[in-house]
Amino acid sequence: MPIAAVAVVAGAIGAGPVIAAVQGDPVLPERTAERLLADALKAAESGPEPMSGTVLQTASLGIPALPQLSGTGGTSPAALLTGSHELKVWYGGENRFRLAMPGRMSETDLIVNGDQAWLWESDSSTATRIKGSVKAENAPGNATPHPGALPTATTPQQIAEEVLRRADADTAVGVSSSEKVAGRDAYQLTLAPRDASSLVKEVKLALDGETFVPLRVQVYARSAAEPAFEIGFTSVSFTPPAPENFTFTPPPGATVKEQSLDELVEKADTEAQARQEKGERLADGLKTVGEGWTTVAVMPFSEQDLRGQVPGQGAGRQGQGGQEDASGAAADALLEAATPVSGPWGSGKVVRTKLVSALLTDDGRLLVGAVTPEKLVEVAGR
Template sequence: MAPYESESAGRRKATRYVVPVAVVGVAAATIGLVPALADSGNPDLPKLSAQQLIEKIAKSDVQRMSGTVKISTDLGLPSLGGMAGGFTPGAGGSSDGADGKAGSSADPQSKLMELASGTHTLRVATDGPDRHKLSVLDNAAEYSVIHNGDEVWAYDSASNEAYHSKDAAAAGDRAEKHSKGETPKGVPATPKELADEVLKASGKTTSISVEGTSRVAGRDAYKLLVKPKQAGSTVGGITVSVDAKTGVPLKFTLTPAGGGKAVVDAGFTKVDFAKPAASTFDFTPPKGTKVTEGDDLKAQDKSHAPKDLPKDLPKDLPKGMPKELKDAQGGGMDDMKVIGEGWTSIAELKLPGGQGLPTGGSGSGDVPPEAQKFMDALGDHVTGKFGSGTVFSTRLVNALITDDGKVYAGAVTKDALVKAANAAQ
C-alpha cells in the first residue's frame, strides 16, 4: 500500500508506554513485506542460483495485479481483545484530537495494527505507483484503504466511518520520478547491482540459497531461503516463494529460532496479473458516513503545539519531525545508537524524561489498567551490571527497558539484550 501518515494530539501521553506498542508495530511492518500462503506440489523448474533468483526478482516489472491474500501472525502476544484501543494512538476511535474530540475508527495507522495477530483475509489490487487498494474482510464487515492519485480514503463499514487525506505534492513527485525511471540515491539501479549488494551483505551475517520449488496460488515458484549465520537472533529463517514467470514474490514465511509454527505466514490464495478495473479505486462515502479529514487533524495538532520554544533548537532534526514535537519529547530518537550488526543488531535509546516505565498503581494513574495488564503479561524482570529492568518479549522482537529509562530492542534473545545493557555501562 501507499505510505500513509497520521498525527495525533494524544501522542505525548502515548510516549509513556510506546515501547510495548512498538513491539506490535514491528510485527505489523513485517507483515507488509511480501504476501504468502501454503505450498502445494513441487514443480520441475530449471535450476537457478541465489544470485539468478535475486536478479529475477529485481527484473520484475509487474505493476498491475490483484488477488486474495491470507495472513496468519503468531507473535506469542496475549490476546489484545479490546485493549488495543485503550493505549494505541488513534485505535478504535479512542484517540483524542487536539480539540478533545475522538479520532476516527477508520484511521489506517491504528486499524491495520489488527493484522499483528490472528488470521485475516485480504483483497489487494494495484495499478501503477499511484493506485492501490487493500480490503480486510471480516465475517460481517469490511475495512478498506484506497489510494488513488493524490487522495487516500479509508472506510470502516462496521462503524460507517471514513478517513480522508490528500497529498498532491507527494503524488506529483512519485509520478515524476516513476516516469523518469529514477531511483533514490545510493540504491542499486540494475538487477545485477541489487543482486551483488544482497549477496555481498550476506557473506558475513546471512546465508542465502534456493531451496527447491513450490506451487503458490496455482503458480510455479522458486523458494528463496534467507537465514542468519549469527547466534542470538530470534529469527530462524525466512522463505520467499518467487513466481517463476514474473519474478513477483508470492509467499513469505518467517520461522522463529525457537521452533514451532511460523511467526508470519502471509500470502496469495488467488492472484491475477491483469489490469484491475479503474472503478476498483473509486470511492465515495456512503450516505450518513462520518468523515474525518486527516489534514484537519494535522492542522489542529500544529495549532496546539507549545509556543514558548527555545531559540537555539538544533537544526539537524529528523526530516518531517516538527520542532514542537522534538522539544516536547526531550530528544527522542536522535539519541539512538546501534549495537552490533546484521541480525543481532540492537537499538539503544533513551525514554523521554530519562525515567523507566510508569506503573498503573492506584495512586499514579499514568497507565490505563488494560495497558498495564498487557505490559505485565509481556514483562520479565531482569537484573545485571546495568541495574534492573523489564524485558518485553514476543516470538520475534524483544525489548529491555531499564529502570533508569534506557531501551535496548531488537530481534534478539533476552540474554543478548541483557549482555548489551551490561556492556554499555
C-alpha cells in the same frame, strides 16, 4: 513490530554461501540465490505492474496479553500484531487503485480512479469523497500514509524489499524451485542465521517464477514448526483489473461527506505530531550494537515513556477518552509479564516474544533485538 523484526533479522543472499535445497522435481529453471536477488531487485526497480489479489497476514508472536487500548479496532496497527487479517488489492496504475480491509462485520475501502477518490467505511455507512490528487505512492502502506481510517498496509513486496536490501555473511542460504504460492509456480529463498543468540530460525521468501514479484514472506522462530509471522498472497492475478473495480457509488442511506486531501493529511499530521516529537527525542540517543541478525537497538527509555506520559505532565493529561489510562494499564500488564534480570550494569525487566526481546533497565535504557534475553543482558553490560 513485525516489520521491524523482519528488518532486523534479514540475512544476506549475495554475501553468504549458496546451498542447494531443491525439494522434489523442479518446476522452474534452477537459479542461484545471487541471480534471484538480481531478478527481484530489477522487478522492484521497474515498478509495479497492473495486478489484483488478496493478501493474508498472520501473526503469532507470543506477545503478552494486554488490555485493549482506547480507539483500537480490528484494523488498527496494534490489532495486526495478533491473529489473521486480510487485505484486498487492485492496482491499475498510480492514479487507479483500490484497497479493501474487511472486518468482522464491516469493510473499509479506499477507491482511487483518476481525479475521483472515495473512502468508504461500512461500519458507520459513511462515504467520504476526497478532493485532491491521490496517487499510489501516497496510499496506505507507502511512505506517506493517507487517510487515517485505513491501517498502514504492508504487502509481501514491501517486507521483501527490507529482506533483500540487507546483507549478512553469517547466513545459510537455501534455494527451492518447486514452490506453489497462490496457485503460481515460485522460487523460494531460505535464509537461516548461524548465530545461536538469534531468535529467528529462518526466513522464507517466495518469488513469483514469472514476474519475480515477492508472493510470500514467512518468519520462523526457533523451536517452532509454524511461522511466527507470515504475509502473502492467497490469490493473485498479474492482469489489469476490470474497470468496475475502480468505480464507486454511495449506497442509498449512506452519509456522504467531502473532505480535501490536505485536511486529511493535516489531521493525520496533528495526531502523529506528539508521537513524532517523542520519537525524535528518543532517537537522539539511539545507537545499535552488533550487526545482521543479532543487531540490538539501544535508546533512552523509561517507564514514563512506556506509559505514554509527556515529561512534566501527570497521568490523564495526554490523549482523550481515557487513552492515557489505557496506556498505563497496558504498561502495567507488560511490566507484570516481564522477568527481572540483573548484572554488574544494574537491573531491569525483560520481555521475550517468539521473535523479539526487549529489556527495560532501571537506569533508563531500552534494548530491543531479535535476540535472546541473555544477549540483551550481555549488551547492557557493555
